[in-house]
Amino acid sequence: MSGSSFLLDGQPVPFEEGQTILEAAKAAGHYIPHLCWHPDFPPHGSCKLCVVKVAGRHVSSCAMPAKAGWEVESDTPEINSERRTLLQMLFVEGNHFCPSCEKSGNCQLQALAYDLEMNTPRFAQLFPDRPVDASHPDVLLDFNRCIYCELCVRASREIDGKHVFALTGRGIHKKLAVNAESGRLADTDFAAEDRAASICPVGVILPKRVGFAVPIGKRTYDAEPIHVVAMQGETEGDHE
Structure with a gap:
């Protein structure tokens, strides 16, 4: 440990040289909301939900290197309001119909909406109408739910x-x-065991024949909120 630290909502957070604010916070047991960040890949800050306030600026904590002496604000009304707005935009850009979705209870987007008390979207729904790809024998793709986090793209390329x-x-x-x-997914070498098959934080990549094997009410984020689950050591995106 370098001995350097910054303050996160008034709490000291130690960090090592090269760690981002989000990485240091997570290592110290502090949760910062996020969707596109994953420990297996370099950050690219596409979802912006990990936004924090540093010296009057709003920055993506997944991509911002920590600096000694900084005073970082995360769990504040101002920052959480911005996160709710970002979540509302994600919800209306896709077809996220939680009550009928196979991913309900295991979906990080849904879990964050509950955690940040996002009740109803205030923007007009776009209702995308993209074909569902059911060509693969083991996996179904619903492109209408994609939030463009690129995790499946990166996992397929860099891990698989x-x-x-x-x-x-x-x-x-x-x-x-x-x-x-x-x-068509069937015309690729994609397999249900691939890392890309389990990394989606929403309901785009779905294993067939197991949709409601675990009843709603007994799924990952039904039992505990995402800010608790994320601190328990689970691999991001592996909640099927």
């Missing part, structure tokens, strides 16, 4: 070595795509 997924387009035209000429 298969390059099955990619993001195409920009802005409201961005979408998750399958790297096959046909665009």
Whole structure:
């Protein structure tokens, strides 16, 4: 340990050289909300839910290196209000119908909405209408729920070595795509055992034949809120 520390909501947090604010906070047992950050990959700050306030600036804690003496604000009304707005935007950009979703209770987006007390979206629903890919024998893809965290893209490329997924387009035209000429998951070497198959924080990549094997009410985030689960050592995104 370097002996350096910063303050997070008034609490001292030690850090090692090169650690980000989020990494140091998590190592010290402090939860900062996040969706796209994963310990297996370098941060790229796409979801912005890990936003914190440092010296009057709002920054992504997953990508901001910690600095000695900083006073960092995270769990405040101002920052949590910004996070709720970001969550509301994510909800209306996709078809996140929690009561009928197989991922309900295991979904990090849903769990964060409960944790941050996001009750109803204030933006107009976009209702994307993208085809569902049921071509693979073991996995179903619902592209309408994608939040563009890129975790499946990175896991397939960097861990599985298969390059099955990619993001195409920009802005409201961005979408998750399958790297096959046909665009079908069945025409790739994707397997249900791949790391990419279990890393999705929402309900895009779903194993077939097990959707409601664990009843709603007895799932990961039904038992305990996400800020508790995230501090218990589970691998991010492995809640099926």
